[in-house]
Amino acid sequence: MQHPSSDLHQGSTIAELYRSAFKGFATREALVGGGVRMTYRELEQACHRMVRCFESLGLERQDGIAVLATNRPESVAAIIAAHLMGLTYTPLHPMGSEEDQAFILVDANVKALVVDVPRHADRGLALAQRGIVRHVLTLGPANYGTDLLAASAGLDGSDIELQVRPDDILKIAYSGGTTGKSKGIVHHQRTVVTSALQQLAGWEWPQEVRFLAATPVSHAAGAMILTTFLQGGTVHLLDRFTPGGFLKMVAAERITTTFLVPTQIYGLLDSPELGAHDITSLSLVLYGAAPMAPARLRQALERMGPVFAQVYGQAEAPMTISYLRRDEHDLDRPQLLGSCGRSLPGNLVRLLDADHDEVPVGEIGELCVRGPLLMSGYLHRPEETAKAFAGNWLHTGDMARRDADGYLYLVDRAKDMIISGGFNVYSSEVENCLALHPAVALSAVIGVPHEKWGEAVMAVVVLKEGARVPAEELVAFVTERKGVVQAPKMVEFVAALPLTALDKVDKKTLRARYWEGRDRAVA
Structure with missing residues (x-):
């Protein structure tokens, strides 16, 4: 029997998923923020112009690119352009230290740094003066680097040929390590494609998706841009979260869904402005990234209605390990308010003891995962990778218990x-x-x-x-x-x-x- 090519069973790439959205919803509104409103076609053309600008600088597929930016349409376009070209994307924490950001640029072998000005102009200059990246690209005029917006403005916005491969590295995300230096978490195309498909299949999206990015698109909110686009929805960008600013934008743009971390929800509940704006359009509030106190969640349900759904993941297995549905936020089943839901299809989740044996129902063990959602490993850190994957499981570091119905309850980070x-x-x-x-x-x-x-x-x-x-x-x-x-x-x-x-x-x-x-x- 003739064996098929290795390409036959390869999965999709993020570039192909973005192209599908751009072509399928060309005339719909895609991106809103900072006084800018862009259709899918306009965003696609802006991304193509940026790709051609990257190419003119000599960047090639799988070269490293880092982005230091706030939530604005131009920074989103730069990130998508990197994905379309097959560059290896590394987000920099907006509030990270200069030393840590410089370490990341070197560790990830970043060839180009994109800087949002004026918000990060000073930090961009400091990093540029270190001479550790070949190209510094600014989103707007600055007294250093190359203005990416000006340089790409006159370039061709027509279709580009996608060169991205399913086995390419898509992203290197950094989080704190025990050595004091951040460690790079390597994600191939597989990870983010899996997360996107699990979001589409497992989350309860509204019929009309108007998503408000109220956390940095460099992190959690950015994971929902593609899934919004695959549904023909609109992404609205909030540059900086305040309870009043959030509530005003929800009311003005008739936002239907958003993602918040618990401290932001607490801020809304404690704000005198909560009852002063019409937020009835909001039908799905996804929350996660940290535990939420059940007592405060009860307050949120009572004051904002049955709109909450919990997502659970971590940088090594982003966003979609488990999910607690809206109808499971049930005041008649108060114990569920302390749960992070049940594992989503495609993930194998076990609670293991120190010997990698599964603990009985109701007992506490470390939450461990297998499946295509997982990272490929830590960059340049084989010992830490081996530790994280001990026993052929991803060890999340989260201690949890599971009840007889399969609901997971996080009790603490192991380190906490x-x-x-x-x-x-x-x-x-x-x-x-x-x-x-x-x-x-x-x-x-x-x-x-x-x-x-x-x-x-x-x-x-x-x-x-x-x-x-x-x-x-x-x-x-x-x-x-x-x-x-x-x-x-x-x-x-x-x-x-x-x-x-x-x-x-x-x-x-x-x-x-x-x-x-x-x-x-x-x-």
Whole structure:
């Protein structure tokens, strides 16, 4: 029997999926932001002009390109152009340090850096002056580099020949590592194609998709641009999240769906503007990236309606490991408000113990995954890759339990678990308890050094506006509901908690104040 070519069973590429959307919905509105409204055809032509500009600079398929940008149409076009050309795309954290960004540019062998000006003009200049990338391209005029918008404006916007291969690297995303340096997470075309198809099949998209990107498109929100386009929907870009700005845009553009992290939802619930705008068009609010306190989720359902659905993933297996549907956000089944749903088709999920054996139903194990959604590994870090894939599973680092119906419940990040006097304390459970107190807006629970117990439970608390409560009351509140082991031994009140560039509570920064100079094996 004649064997078929290896190309016969190759999957699609992201470039082909974008082209499908561009051709299928040419006259529809694709992208809105910063006073710009672009149809699919206009966006496609802008991307083709950028590709030709990249080619004129000598860039070739699989060369590295990094983007430091905010949510604006031009930055989205640059990212899509990189995908159409088959460049290896690396997003830079908008709030990352110069040293970390410079390390990433070198580690990923980036040939071209795209900089959004004026928002990042100074950082772009600092990186350009290091001389570590061949081309610095600015989105608008600057006193350094090449203005990508001006250089591409007069070029041909007609169709390009797609050279992208299904086995190409699509993206190298960076996250913090135990060495103190960020580690590059390598995703081939397979990963993002899988995530897109799982989003389309498993998520409950509205009939008319008007998606509001309220988090950086360089990270979570960017994963939903392609799936919006594949449905002929419109992506609206919010440059910077504020509760008032978000609510105004939802009302003005009749937004039907969005993605938010829990701290953003808390901000909406605590905002006096929540009831002042018509947001009835909003039928699907996807949330994830960090645990959400069930008590606050109940408030959100009561005030904003049954519009919430939870997505769970991580940088190594993005967005679509599991999903909790809207109808599963059921106030008559309150236990489900603490669940991240059930695994989506295409993923094999197991909860494993230290010996890689599956734990019984109801017991806690590390959530591990197999399937085409997974990263290919960590760039230049074979030992960390081997550790992450030990036993031929992706080890997420999330501790979880599963009930008899298959619902998953995250109890903590392994690194956030506190071991106090030999007992395991799951910080998220204490945070969820504190969220039940009427005075508490937000909390972060961490372990701090203790001579007798090794670690002591500490709660760092943000109170609701105008609220007052003594620390002893919060300690007693947790003790009554969770027991003395889980109760904080210290409570610190702060005006705000430190957040990462993605608006997630930054426990690493909180812990650093107490563990500096001490040996603690968490990042």
